[in-house]
Every structure is written in C-alpha cells, then in structure tokens.
C-alpha cells in the first residue's frame with residue numbers, strides 16, 4: 001500500500017501554492033512598509049522555552065506539543081507558535097539592548113500542534129505574524145492591529161470582524177483571577193475535568209472552555225471589565241479611539257481571553273465568515289504582553305504581536321473567489337524534432353531562461369500537431385521550433401501562437417529579436 005501523509009498534515013499542490021505565495025509575499029511587503037524586518041527562527045527549540053514562554057496552563061503546553069528526547073537526552077519541541085522563539089532570538093542576540101526600541105520583526109513558516117483535525121484545523125500549519133518588542137506605547141498595539149487590517153483588506157477580505165478586549169495589567173488580572181476563583185469554586189463540581197485543572201492553574205482559561213454545559217455557567221461569571229484598573233482602562237481607550245480615528249471598526253468582546261498565558265492589556269482576534277456562510281474561526285489573533293521577555297531571561301520590556309493562520313487565509317480566499325487558480329502562462333514552448341536536436345534546443349531554452357523568459361521544452365518524439373496542442377494547454381505565447389535543418393544552419397523558427405506569424409532567426413540574434421517582440425507586445 002502506498003504511504004499516506006501524516007494525519008493532520010496536508011500537501012500544497014502546484015496551483016494552490018501560488019495562493020500561498022501571494023498571501024505570504026503580500027503580507028511580507030506590507031510588513032516592510034510598516035518598517036518590520038524578517039527574522040527566521042528554528043523549527044526546533046528546547047522544550048523549556050515553550051513551557052516557560054507559552055505557559056504551563058495553556059492547552060498548547062498541556063496537550064498539543066510535539067516533544068521528544070534527542071539522542072543526547074535533551075527535550076526538544078517542534079515550535080507550536082513563533083512568539084516564544086522570537087523572544088529567545090531577541091534576548092540571545094541582545095537585540096533589545098543594542099537597538100532603538102521597539103524592535104519590529106515579522107516571520108512566516110510552519111508550526112506544529114497535536115490538535116483534533118477538522119475544518120481549518122491542522123497539526124502542521126503555517127503562520128505569518130509580527131512582533132513589536134521593547135516599547136510600551138498603546139500606539140504600538142494600534143500599529144500592529146492596523147497592519148493586520150491592511151493585509152486583510154489588500155487580500156480582498158473586506159468584511160472582517162475585529163474582536164478586541166483588554167485583560168488589564170498584572171494588578172487588574174490578579175483581582176479578576178480571585179473573583180473568578182471564588183465564583184467557579186461554587187460550580188466546579190458540575191464542570192469538565194479540564195476546567196477542574198484550569199481552576200487551579202489559571203481560572204481565566206475556563207472562560208475559553210468549549211463544553212456547552214460549562215459555557216452556560218461561564219455566562220454568569222464575573223465580567224472582566226469590572227476589574228480593569230484605571231491605568232489599563234485609559235490605555236485601552238487610547239487604542240480604541242485611535243482605531244476609530246483610522247476608520248477601523250471593532251467589536252468589544254469581554255469574553256475574549258486568548259489561549260496563550262502571556263497576554264496582558266490589549267488582545268484581539270480577526271474573524272471572517274465566507275460568503276457561503278462557512279466559519280473558519282479566527283483567521284488571525286494577537287495581543288500585548290508584559291512579562292514574556294523577562295520570563296525568558298531578557299530585560300523587563302513589553303511587546304505586541306499578531307499571527308495569521310495562512311491555511312485559513314488561503315481557504316477563505318478560495319471560498320470567496322478571491323484567488324484565481326488559473327494556470328500560469330509561459331512565454332515559450334520549445335518544440336524539438338528528434339533526439340539529435342535536443343542538445344542544441346536546450347541551449348536556446350537556457351539563453352531565453354537566463355534572459356528572464358519562462359520556457360518549457362518538449363522532450364518527446366511526438367508529432368508537431370501534438371506539440372502545438374501541448375503549447376496551447378500550457379498557455380504558451382510563442383513556439384520555438386527546432387528541427388535538424390535549423391540546428392545545422394544555427395537558426396530557430398519562432399511562431400507567435402496568437403497571430404500565427406512565423407519567422408526564422410539566426411541563433412545569435414535570438415534574444416535581441418525576442419526582446420523587441422515582447423517590447424512591442426507590451427506597447428500594444
């Protein structure tokens with residue numbers, strides 16, 4: 001039996017990978033316009049990084065990490081998210097001590113989580129995201145939310161819902177945590193076993209529980225907004241007014257806590273429902289964090305970031321007809337009449353390729369009529385026909401496949417002639 005891909009992973013075939021390229025390059029170029037630069041962190045990190053960075057009470061660390069001992073007996077983990085790795089990179093390379101703050105980075109690549117696969121949920125998927133680290137102005141939050149919004153708009157996803165909330169600073173969160181503990185202590189007997197653990201590790205996490213019975217109980221839990229102190233309230237109001245000023249609509253959702261332990265103050269999610277009503281959950285999410293850099297051995301500095309699920313962006317673009325899957329055109333299809341001509345034809349193809357033209361070449365002994373059919377299927381603009389006669393005279397026959405015009409050119413004049421033809425085509 002043929003071997004199948006690992007459950008929860010997926011292949012990206014040629015045409016679809018064009019959409020991935022489009023999403024990733026557009027997001028990167030927009031991040032560059034916000035003065036963010038790319039960083040690349042390893043897929044593999046020591047497990048401690050995520051236990052300390054993502055947080056022991058998070059679902060990711062408790063149930064979803066791909067962790068194994070290497071041959072030297074050290075615990076390694078395939079990254080389940082980027083933020084912790086980027087903080088390690090910033091601290092290890094002392095970038096927060098030697099640069100003007102904030103240090104602004106973007107990233108793209110695969111992450112791994114042992115989750116139950118379902119619509120839009122994989123075990124290996126790709127994230128694109130940014131981190132702006134080292135400076136506490138609320139306008140850094142505004143900057144990254146705005147960037148995410150511009151990326152979604154540029155992809156054509158206009159009807160995005162931005163859900164936003166504040167978790168408050170440490171003092172606000174401590175007060176809220178105590179209130180939640182007191183409330184859930186009365187109900188915990190009727191709640192799921194995960195929530196029983198969450199009550200001890202991090203009661204805020206209970207607000208995220210997806211078990212329907214527990215959700216009913218959560219509805220009556222104390223509201224976070226009551227416990228946010230004045231400083232955090234002011235900070236949040238600045239973020240909201242700046243978004244209003246920019247014309248970016250948002251919904252305040254005070255049940256939004258986010259699945260990672262490190263967030264404080266502003267947290268947000270981007271939601272999109274396709275025109276056919278398919279809901280992929282959050283297509284992106286992020287927030288502000290206070291203690292993460294320090295927790296990982298760096299200076300006591302805050303940061304803010306977001307991350308998009310690339311698979312989910314690709315899925316909604318496809319669903320809503322915003323990504324064309326049409327085959328690409330090629331410039332030339334080289335038609336070779338016999339094995340002896342192929343060495344000479346390869347030279348002509350290479351000359352065109354290094355001059356920037358896309359070229360495919362027929363390696364089969366098939367009839368010329370068949371080659372024309374292939375050229376049409378490949379949406380070639382020109383055919384380059386090379387038989388023994390052309391080879392012996394060091395010439396090529398060039399045929400425009402739409403006008404059907406044909407001419408014979410000396411090999412040495414090929415690029416000059418082709419450049420003029422393409423220039424004229426562009427001008428028409």
Ligand code: AMP
Nearest residue numbers: 120121122125282283284285308309312
């Ligand atoms: P998170 O790091 O959990 O905040 O996730 C950021 C984004 O990654 C989410 O908004 C999703 O778009 C995407 N995402 C999270 N988990 C998965 C998954 N298992 N499969 C595909 N995309 C995911």
